[in-house]
Amino acid sequence: xxxxxxxxxxxxxxxxxxxxxxxxxxxxxxxxxxxxxxxxxxxxxxxxxxxxxxxxxxxxxxxxxxxxxxxxxxxxxxxxxxxxxxxxxxxxxxxxxxxxxxxxxxxxxxxxxxxxxxxxxxxxxxxxxxxxxxxxxxxxxxxxxxxxxxxxxxxxxxxxxxxxxxxxxxxxxxxxxxxxxxxxxxxxxxxxxxxxxxxxxxxxxxxxxxxxxxxxxxxxxxxxxxxxxxxxxxxxxxxxxxxxxxxxxxxxxxxxxxxxxxxxxxxxxxxxxxxxxxxxxxxxxxxxxxxxxxxxxxxxxxxxxxxxxxxxxxxxxxxxxxxxxxxxxxxxxx
Numbered sequence: 152x153x154x155x156x157x158x159x160x161x162x163x164x165x166x167x168x169x170x171x172x173x174x175x176x177x178x179x180x181x182x183x184x185x186x187x188x189x190x191x192x193x194x195x196x197x198x199x200x201x202x203x204x205x206x207x208x209x210x211x212x213x214x215x216x217x218x219x220x221x222x223x224x225x226x227x228x229x230x231x232x233x234x235x236x237x238x239x240x241x242x243x244x245x246x247x248x249x250x251x252x253x254x255x256x257x258x259x260x261x262x263x264x265x266x267x268x269x270x271x272x273x274x275x276x277x278x279x280x281x282x283x284x285x286x287x288x289x290x291x292x293x294x295x296x297x298x299x300x301x302x303x304x305x306x307x308x309x310x311x312x313x314x315x316x317x318x319x320x321x322x323x324x325x326x327x328x329x330x331x332x333x334x335x336x337x338x339x340x341x342x343x344x345x346x347x348x349x350x351x352x353x354x355x356x357x358x359x360x361x362x363x364x365x366x367x368x369x370x371x372x373x374x375x376x377x378x379x380x381x382x383x384x385x386x387x388x389x390x391x392x393x394x395x396x397x398x399x400x401x402x403x404x405x406x407x408x409x410x411x412x413x414x415x416x417x418x419x420x421x422x423x424x425x426x427x428x429x430x431x432x433x434x435x436x437x438x439x440x441x442x443x444x445x446x447x448x449x450x451x452x453x454x455x456x457x458x459x460x461x462x463x464x465x466x467x468x469x470x471x472x473x474x475x476x477x478x479x480x481x482x483x484x485x
Contacts, residue, residue: 153469154462157246158453164242169221172249176217178476179259183209186260189431191364194357196345197303198263205261212260219265223438224248226272227445234279236411237450238404247452247468248445254382254472255434263305264435270301271308271418271439278318278414282407291319291330295337303345306365307432311421312338318414365431379434382471389464390444393451400454415443 157164185207186193193202205211224245231237231244252258274297281287294315302308315334319326349358401409422440425432452461 152462154243154452154458154465157465158239158241158243158449160240160242164246168224168242168245168249171246172217172221172224172253175249175253175472175476176213176220176259179256180210180213183213184260185209185212186257186262189364191361192431193263194361195263195303195306196348196358197300198266198305201261201266209260215261216259216265219261219269220249220252223252223265223268223272226269227442230272230276230279231446233276234282234407234411236408237446237453238408239453241449241453243453244445244449247449248441250468250472251386251441251444251448252438254386254468254475255379255437256475257434258438262435262438264438267301267305267308268438268442270297270304271311272442273297274301274315275318275414275418275442278315278322279411281319282322282410284323287319287323287326287330288333291315291333292337294318295334295339296341299338299341303341305435306362307425307429307436310425310429311418314414314417314421317417321410321413366429367431378475382475385467385471386444389448389451389468393444393447396451396455397447412446415446419443419447 193199201215205215227248228242228245232240237244258264274294277290277294277297281290284290298308298311298315302311315338316326316331319330319334346355346358349355397412404412419440422436426436452465455461
């Protein structure tokens with residue numbers, strides 16, 4: 152049974168997770184294609200070197216994206232092992248992350264959201280690390296640094312800045328004013344360094360244009376794309392069921408677990424708001440949404456009473472991901 156196998160805690164999973172990712176992505180390597188960036192989307196200062204190194208090689212773009220997916224999956228695993236907000240040493244979260252993100256065929260090629268998601272997880276780790284700590288000065292500063300670095304790959308990560316303050320408030324109700332300043336300072340410094348670079352190289356106009364393009368260009372990846380609509384709809388159903396289940400067991404969870412899940416909720420909420428509020432945000436946001444959804448859905452599938460339904464849900468998800476590899480992709484831009 153698929154669920155029973157993936158939620159177990161055996162050392163072979165360290166090899167199984169990359170194999171699952173490679174197996175799902177294998178077909179895309181047969182016909183690799185570059186991501187269709189809008190002007191400026193791949194021009195953030197820290198992503199430019201990656202963009203230059205990859206050049207116009209679809210294979211290199213796919214391979215780099217696959218490496219990031221596997222790395223992010225193991226960071227997903229590390230976070231739960233370290234903080235145990237899902238009270239089960241299970242390999243289901245990283246496996247689910249690979250499945251959920253692999254359902255978007257266009258994201259099989261490299262995108263700035265991949266390194267951004269990595270630094271977002273590092274920022275979340277620094278926030279979680281403050282629980283039951285007396286001094287959190289370094290954590291506050293580091294979280295700001297990590298989030299800012301991520302936003303210099305993928306601009307829309309700047310909108311997750313409130314998550315830092317909210318996260319510290321959730322984990323530590325009595326946050327000192329110094330933590331707010333250190334968080335803000337940590338976030339500002341990388342941006343000041345980037346702006347200084349543009350000033351020195353006399354390319355401030357390029358900088359302004361890149362920022363502007365991350366607000367005004369419209370993308371509709373769901374419109375006229377029935378397979379993706381069905382897939383996203385299924386994820387919404389799993390999210391709803393997982394949320395209801397989490398609320399039903401909320402009082403029985405440890406205080407720390409409740410606070411960790413509250414922090415994940417804000418990642419989910421900010422991502423959803425961005426989809427509706429920023430016309431430049433498109434399917435790449437699924438990579439960030441997959442972080443909280445992975446834990447939410449894993450918690451549901453691991454602890455639901457009738458495991459047969461968990462098997463059904465997981466098989467349907469896996470089947471959907473496989474079908475999307477062969478479904479004809481309709482235009483996603485209107």
